[in-house]
Amino acid sequence: MTVNNWQELVADKKRRQQAAIPPEWILKSLPDESVLDVRAIPEQSGILSERELQITSTTDVDVILHKLATAEWSSVEVTTAFYKRAIIAHQLVNCLTEIFVERALQRAKELDDHLQRTGEVAGPLHGLPISLKDQICIKGLEATMGYASWIGKYSEKDAVITQVLYAAGAVPFVMTNVPQTLLWSETFNLVYGRTLNPANRTLGAGGSSGGEGALIAMKGSPLGIGSDIGGSVRYPSTFNGLYGLRPSAHRVPYSGCVNSTEGQDSAPSVLGPISGSISGIKAFMKAVIAQQPWLLDPLCIRKKWDEEGYALSEHGGGKQLCFGILWNDGIVEPHPPILRALQTTKAALEAAGHKVIDWYPLKHKELYDVLAEIWMSAALEDINTVLAPTGEPRLTSMALENNAAIETGVSYGEGISAYKLWQLHKRRIALREEYLAAIRTSAHATGTGRPVDAIIGPVAPYAAPPHGKATIATYTMVWNTLNYPACAFPVTTVDPAQDPVQPRDTFLGDSDKENHAVYNPETYKNAPVGLQLAGQMLEDEAVIAMTEIVDRCLKEYKAAHGII
Known part of the structure; x- marks a missing residue:
């Protein structure tokens, strides 16, 4: 079908997406818009059995993997349970794109048969x-990345990470929503629409891996893969x-993945795991690296899982660590809930015998600007080239209403010369040299004889903001500029009683x-x-x-002090 009208392509894609949902998994009624927190609705829906609720409520990926490996739970029943919950989540927060139930369940059955036949798991996942x-x-599915012009463009082969997941024994079972271009910290596009935050649907779910975040928060997936060029896993x-x-x-x-600004490899996007448990992060990384992905991807670093690194052999064995704590980045002071999270984390670490010192944001504005x-x-030429065939508007704001493409919010400059690049x-x-020197010099202040072991700071200066208001990326982008690994972790939730407005007379700048x-x-x-914690x-x-x-x-610490 050749269609140059982007609206027709979108209408066709939405029809096909809806047809892929089993009718018995459709909610009898949707909650009113006034219902903000929808995380408990799967339990109340009547669609999931008690056993399926038990399975999907298990957030520790290591526990799920153990039950699968011992055949206490079959892959078919685990995949079915999470699929049902994913479909429920989608109806509430609009988090899915590709739905392929029969294909995923066939894969799960093959894995169950393998375990029964051989007595061995097919891989670490x-x-x-x-x-x-x-x-x-x-292979055989669409990866539109929120572009109407990529509807009907079926993948001719699996991406390398998909191949690696199959080799590790996993069951890919859904694909999740993204913003047009991926270059946003919220998730909205003209193909699938906006993804909402399950804890409060008036707030954003983050981006560009927002579909993953919302789905996993709804316990519709135990482990997902996002990508991050400036914070898109951590947001x-x-x-x-x-x-x-x-x-x-x-x-x-x-x-083998599709991307925006593809071919720009001086500041690359990276794939990374998102999970309801830290065990899911480790399980993913260890399993992927064990498959020797450098044999399939010429850019992948030939580096096996570093058990000594995990044992913190260069960090005193983890017995007494010293963390630098970033209270602000010199650009924007975090909101009160973020400052409370920093204070709680510092107190928890010190109570456990670790050390915490203040970390100065060395040229964070310049690190942000250069990236x-x-x-x-x-970027402008790249994006316009993709949009041109269908006339789809280029989004310059995530604050759009009723799919109206209004050119406000972001300005894309013309390209620059190779010399300027x-x-x-x-x-x-x-x-990078300056920052490394600052880390090295910190050994004088840590008291451990080592530089700071890691730096802890905000992911953003706010909690999940209202739609269209996730506009500050300075806290995440610095670690991309430096190419430092960074892991996001939960601390608390916004509580108006504990997090009142703090009056201020002086500011770091207009932002x-x-x-x-x-x-x-x-x-x-x-x-x-x-x-987030960066090393x-x-x-x-x-x-x-x-x-x-x-x-x-x-x-x-929270258990000892009665903190929720």
């Missing part, structure tokens, strides 16, 4: 349903109370003043609040291990 962001190609993780890792570049294979300029060096690369190298003015604790009520380049295993330690300290 045996039988586990995994959701994929709508840019990770699955949806934090805004939905989840864990999410931005790995070092080229640690997880990216080959943004590299991104935009040819090289100057940006040179500037970034200099900034800080604007951010302070929009804060109203009632607006953000119940929104999840999280932070040095290729310290992915150590970052996971240190996030496990921080997570454990937080849970112990």
Whole structure:
């Protein structure tokens, strides 16, 4: 079918998406728009059996994998349970794109048969349903990435990460919503519409992996894969109370995925896991690396899982760590709930015998600016080239209403010369050298004889904001500029009683003043609040291990002090 009208393509795609949903999984009625928190509705729907509720309420991925490996749970029943819950979630928060029930259940049955026949699992992720962001190609399915012009463009082969998941024994079972272009920290496009935050549907679910964040927050998937070029794994993780890792570049294979600004490899996007448990983050990374993905993706680093790194052999064995804590980035002061999360995390670590020192945001504005300029060096031409065949409007705001494409919010500059791009690369190298020197110098202040083991700070200066208001990416983009792995972890939720407006007379700049003015604790009520932990380049295993330690300290501290 040749159609140049983008609206016709979208209407056809939406019809096919709806037809893929089993009728018995459709909710009898949808909650009124006034119902903001919809996370409990799957339990109340009557669609899931008691056993399916037990399965989908198990957020610890290690527990699910153990039950699958021992045949206590079959892959068919686990996949069915999560599929049902994913479809319910989709009806409430609009998080899915591709739905392929029969195909996923056939894969699950093959894995159950293999286990019964051989007595052995098919791989480290045996039988586990995994959701994929709508840019990770699955042969025979569409990966539109929110572009109308890519509707009807069926993937001719699996992306390398999809191949790796199959080899590891996983069950890819849904694809999830993204913003047009992926270059947003909220999720909205003209094909599938807007993804909502399950904790408060007036708030954004983050982006660009927002479909993943919303789905996993609804317990419609135990583990998903997002991508991150400037925060797109960590935003949806934090805004939905989840864990999410931005790995070092080229640690997880990216080959075969569709992308915006494809071919721009000086500031690459990376694939990373999102999960309701930190065990899911480790299980994913360990399983993917075990498949030797460098044999399939020429850019993937040939580096096996570093058990010594995970044991924190260069960080005192994890016995007494020293964390730098970033209270603000010198650009925007975080809202009160974020500051409370930082204070709670510091107290929890110190109570467990670790050390925490203040971390100075060395040239964070310059680190942000240089990455943004590299991104935009040819973004306008790239995006317009994709949109041209159908006349689909280019979105310049996530604050759109009723699918009206209004050219406001973002300005894409014209492309720059290769020489100017090289100057940006040179500037970034200099900034990386300065930052590394600052980390090295911190050994004088830690008291451990080592530099700071990791840096803990906000993912954003706010909790999940109202739709269209996720406009500040400085806290995440610095770690992309430096190519440092960073893991998001949940801490608390916004509580108007604990997080009142804090009057201020001085500001770091116009952005800080604007951010302070929009804060109203009632607006953000119940929104999840999280932070991120960043280590040095290729310290992915150590970052996971240190996030496990921080997570454990937080849970112990909150239990001891009666903190929810």
